[in-house]
Amino acid sequence: AQSVSQHNHHVILSEAASLELGCNYSYGGTVNLFWYVQYPGQHLQLLLKYFSGDPLVKGIKGFEAEFIKSKFSFNLRKPSVQWSDTAEYFCAVNKPGSQGNLIFGKGTKLSVKP
Amino acid sequence: KAGVTQTPRYLIKTRGQQVTLSCSPISGHRSVSWYQQTPGQGLQFLFEYFSETQRNKGNFPGRFSGRQFSNSRSEMNVSTLELGDSALYLCASSLSVAGGRNEQFFGPGTRLTVL
Numbered sequence: 497a498q499s500v501s502q503h504n505h506h507v508i509l510s511e512a513a514s515l516e517l518g519c520n521y522s523y524g525g526t527v528n529l530f531w532y533v534q535y536p537g538q539h540l541q542l543l544l545k546y547f548s549g550d551p552l553v554k555g556i557k558g559f560e561a562e563f564i565k566s567k568f569s570f571n572l573r574k575p576s577v578q579w580s581d582t583a584e585y586f587c588a589v590n591k592p593g594s595q596g597n598l599i600f601g602k603g604t605k606l607s608v609k610p
Numbered sequence: 611k612a613g614v615t616q617t618p619r620y621l622i623k624t625r626g627q628q629v630t631l632s633c634s635p636i637s638g639h640r641s642v643s644w645y646q647q648t649p650g651q652g653l654q655f656l657f658e659y660f661s662e663t664q665r666n667k668g669n670f671p672g673r674f675s676g677r678q679f680s681n682s683r684s685e686m687n688v689s690t691l692e693l694g695d696s697a698l699y700l701c702a703s704s705l706s707v708a709g710g711r712n713e714q715f716f717g718p719g720t721r722l723t724v725l
Contacts, residue, residue, distance in 0.1 A: 530713065540700065540716040547711045586653065596643045596658030596704065597666040598714060603652060 498523040500587055502601035509577050510609050517572040517604050519587030529570040530588040530598065531561055540586070546570065557581070579610045612637065614703050614717035622723045628689040631720045635682050635703030641665070642684040643714060644676060647698040656699075659684050660706055688722075696724045 503518040521527060531543040544555025551563040561572045570587060587601040615634045623629050635642050643666075644656040655668040659678035676686040682703075688695055698721050702714035 528711065532716075539718040540702075542713055542715070545713055588653075592711075594666055596641045596660065596706065596712075596714070597655050597668070598643070598645075598653075598702075599655065600645075600653035 498589065498591075498599050500589055500599050500601035502585075502587055502604050504604045505602070506605045506607070508607045508609065511579055512576050513608075515572070515574040515577045515581070515606070517585055517587075517606070519570045519572065519601060520568050521570070521587075521589045521599075522568065523589065523591065524568075526592055527589045528592060529561075529563060530590075531555065531559070531570075531572050532586045532588060532600075533583045534586065534603075535583045543572070543585075577606070577608050579608045582606060582608045614701055614715055616699075616701050616717040616720050618720060619718065620721045620723075622725060623691050624725050625691055625693060627691050628687060629691060629722060630685055630687045631699055631701075631722075633684045633686075633701030633703075633717060635684070635701075636715055639703035639705055639715070640682055641704045641706035641712070642678055642682065643702045643704075644684070644686050645700040645702065646670075647700055647719070648696075653700070656686065691724045693724050695722065697722060 499522045501520045529546040532540045546553045554560045584603045586603045588598040617632045641660045643658040658666040662678045673689045678684045698719040700719045701717045704712040704714045
C-alpha cells in the first residue's frame with residue numbers, strides 16, 4: 497500500500513536556523529506531492545505542491561521543497577525559520593487518478609525558540 | 611471567496627449513539643473528501659464524493675458513511691459510536707479538474723468526543 501514517511505517527529509530550532517524536514521513516499525508511479533502546515537488552533541493550509549516540471553518548488557512564507565524521483569523524496573526546506581513557523585507540517589501524496597485521496601505522513605512538529 | 615465550512619465545530623456523544631457532520635465546500639468545488647485526524651494514527655482518508663457519488667473510499671468500517679448533495683455540500687455519518695472514534699474530522703474540497711492536478715482546501719474540522 498502507498499505510504500508516506502516523515503522521519504522527524506519533533507524538531508526544535510532556534511530562530512534563524514535552517515530547516516529541512518524529510519519526506520519519503522512508497523509509490524513508484526506518477527504522484528502529486530504536497531506539504532501542508534497546521535498552525536496551533538488553525539486548519540490545514542497548503543504550503544506548496546508538486547505536479548510535474550521543475551523539481552524545486554517554491555511555496556508560501558519562504559518555504560521550498562525538492563522532488564528527487566530516484567530517492568522517492570520530497571523534502572521541505574527553509575533557510576531561516578521564524579518563531580511564527582512553529583506548527584505541525586504534513587507531507588502528503590496522491591496519484592493523479594485518486595485525486596481526492598491524500599495519503600499523509602504522520603507529521604513533524606516544529607518548535608522554534610525565539 | 612468563503613473557505614470550507616464545517617458544522618458543528620465541537621460535538622460530545624456517548625458510545626452507541628450516532629452522529630452526522632456537515633461540510634460546505636468552497637463555491638464551485640465539486641469534490642469533497644473526509645479525513646479523520648487522531649494523535650496516534652495521524653490523518654487518514656475516509657472517503658471522497660464527486661457529483662453526489664462516492665469516488666474513493668478509505669479503509670474504515672461500514673459504520674462510517676457519507677453522502678453529497680446536488681449543491682456539493684456533504685455529510686458524514688458515524689453510527690454506533692465507539693470510544694476510538696474520538697477525533698478531529700476534517701473535510702476538504704477541490705475543483706477536481708481532469709488530469710489530477712488538484713489541491714485540496716481544508717476546513718477547520720469537527721472535534722468529536724465520544725464518552
